[in-house]
Amino acid sequence: MKQFFKFVLATMVGIILTSAVMVFIVFALIAGIMASASGEKDVHVDANSILLLEFKAPIEERTPKNPLIDLGLLGLDKEKNIGLDDILANIKKAKTDDNIKGIFLNESYLMSGQATTEEIRNALLDFKRSGKFIVAYAEIYTQAFYYLASVADKLYINPNGYFDLSGFSSETVFLKGTLDKLGIEAQIIKVGTYKSAVEPLILTEMSDANRKQVTAYLGSMYDHFLGGISKSRGINKDSLFNYANRLAIRYPADALKYKLVDGLKYKDEIINDLKKRTDTDLKDDLNSVAVNEYTHATTGDEDEAEDSGSRNRIAMVYATGDITSGDGDDQTIGSEKLSKTLRKLRLDNKVKAVVLRVNSPGGSSLASDVIWREVLLTKKEKPVIVSMGDVAASGGYYIACAADSIFAQPNTITGSIGIFAVLPNMQKFFNEKLGVTFDNVKTGEYADLGDISRPLTPAERAILQGQVNTGYNVFTKVVAEGRRKTQQYIDSIGQGRVWTGEQALKIGLVDRLGNINDAVKSAAKMAKLNNYKIVNYPEQESAFKQLGANFSAKIKNTMLKSELGENYLYYEQVNKLKSIMRVPQARLPFNVVIK
Incomplete structure (x- = not known):
């Protein structure tokens, strides 16, 4: 009995101590969030400063309000986290800031899509029109970073660094062999000769x-x-193509020889060069401000058209991630949440136009249709312009096609007009791997349609194929109506085929090649606005709300992104298998990874 009370007492003490620690952590988080929120003060920029651009984390559409990063928890560096929206705004602001003399583009392992890189590159080209300088430096030039840095007035590389110019490759991970080993068959129902999203599940190589x-x-x-x-x-x-094709540029000296860089220098030499450009004594520190800090700097020289005091508003609506039913989250497009946002904007008299920023590979065909309907209704009340990001394909194109005008970057991935469904047959897995069998009683022939413990019957497959065919017919019909084409023509360029923005312009899937700013100007012109304020939607969740929602999942995803970097895409690809089963999908072939 004495031993029993010892165990009980020890357990109670453990519970009390654990509770105390958890309470302490919660209060620490709350205090940290409050301190972080109150700590966003205006940043002072000294005269003769440079704007430092370096990107060491994946670039998302918007700067995320992630409390785990904002507080520097779990070893994550909050200084690295900035979205495309703030990057573009800060480059634009620096253009007219008298205290900023130029930009230093420092070595970055750029983790962004092609169109995102294009947006930043265009912003840098616009910055150069001010007459200010851009200097780029890297020890290692990846192709992505070099493409961005190639706009600089001067490019330098470490004398013993590495320069990559080898061409593009696209890689797809195939999972059929894994499924075969597990005894799982992916039963595919699809429409579209080119609808390759299902290929990783049924093939071992590209069709x-x-x-x-x-x-x-x-x-x-x-x-x-x-x-x-x-x-x-x-x-x-043609010379560049030949250099890459024969891997002529293997060393920094080769890059200098073929005029891809302007010099071989060490970092300290670059710093001294920047000091000279900014009239800074070589003995003094270089005045610089990081791009994420510059977000909180005020210059007093705002864009005349973007009048913060104007009652006229252009709504910038972000639609980013996979398309799902329900509210979604900060990484997905929830049809219910986005529909509510569009309805709200449609009824808001202050909102004169909507720019829908789409960066999505698609997802649920039903959820896509729900959003499409709201876009269509909104267009009847006020101009709706679509700006496409890295990808606006399949369901991502579905929600865009009803807009008054569609802008894409030349390297945006779009199209992929097609539908598919996947239903796993796990009979062998259950029977042979686990020794599990099933039996049932049903009141109708199709009461167990979709049962994963057995293969589909021919009749069941025909029913599902009919549903997918109907979905494709609806898809091509709404695209034809939105793009003012015949349904037959849309089918001819559809069939699940993927196009770049440049190709899509030629076949009529988009109206213009341009960036976010071009889309905003088009919206203002259609709404006949001279002065306006841009307001972003949906509102980002507060840190408190984010901490309360799926806290453990956010910790896991944040840490995985930080550790895996660009390889996080492969983790996502495998994880998405769960979401595509059983529900008809309008989506791209998982992630398109270009190296």
Whole structure:
């Protein structure tokens, strides 16, 4: 009995101590959040400063309000976290800030899509029109970072660094072998010769049709990549192609020889060069402000059109991530939440136009249709302009096609007009791997339709194929209506085929090639606005709300992103298998990874 009371007492003490620790952690988080919120004070920028641009984390559409990062928890560096929205705004602000003399583009392992990089590159080109300088430096130039840096007035590389110019490749991970080993069959119902999203589940390599489309869009993106460098560096595009094709540039000296960089220097030499450019004594520290800190700097020289005091508003609505039913979260597009947002904006008299920023590979076809309907209704009340990001394909294109006008970057991935459904047959897995069998009683022939413990019957497959066919017919019909084309024509360029923005312009899937700012100007013109304020939607969740919602999941995802970097895409690809089962999908072939 004495031993029993010892155990009880020890357990009670443990519970009390654990509770005390948890209470302490919660209060620490609350205090940290409050301190973080109150700590966003205006940043003072000294005269003769440079704006430091370096990107060491994946670039999302908007700067995330992630309390785990904002508080520097779990070893995550909050200084690295900035979204495309703030990057573009800060480069634009620096253009007219007398205290900013130029930009230093420091080595970055750029983790962003092609169109995101294009947006930043265009902003840098616009910055140069002010007459201010841009200097770029890296020990290692990846192709992505070099494309961005190629706009600089001067490019330097470490004398013993590494320079990559080898061409693009697109890689798909195939899972059929894994499923075969597990005894799982992916039963596919689809429409679209090029609808390759299901191929990783049923093939071990690309189909001929998929290889054809990947070759076409990869070639289009690569041609644009070489064209941009050619224009910035004054090097013939064919010469660049040949350099890459024979891997002529293997060492920094090669990059200098072929005029892709302007010099071989160490970092301290670059710092001294920047000091000279800013009239700073070599003995003094270089005045600089990081791009994320510059968000909180005020210059007093705002864009005349963007009048913060104006009653006229242009709503910038972000639709980012996979499309799902329900509210979604900060990484997905929830049809219910986005529909509510669009309805609210439609009824708001202050909102004169809507810019829908789409960066989505698609998702649930039903959820896409729900959002499409709200876009259509909103267009009847006020102008709706779509700005496409890295990808606006399949369901992402579905929600965009009803807009008054669609803008895309030349290297945006779009199209993929097609529908598919996946239903796993796990009979062998259950029977042979686990020794589990099933039996049932049903009141109707199709009461157990979709049962994963057995294969589909021919009749069941025919029913599901009919549903998918109907979904594709609806998809092509709404695209035809939105783009003012015949349904037959949309089917001919549909069939699940993926296009780049440049290709999509030629076949009528988009109206113009341009960036976010071009879309905003178009919206203002359609709404006949001279002065307006841009307001972002949906509102980002507060830190308190984020901490309360799926806290453990947020910790896991935040840490995985931080540790895996660009390889997080592969984790996502496998994880998405759960979401595509059983529900008809309008989505891209998982993640398109271009190296």
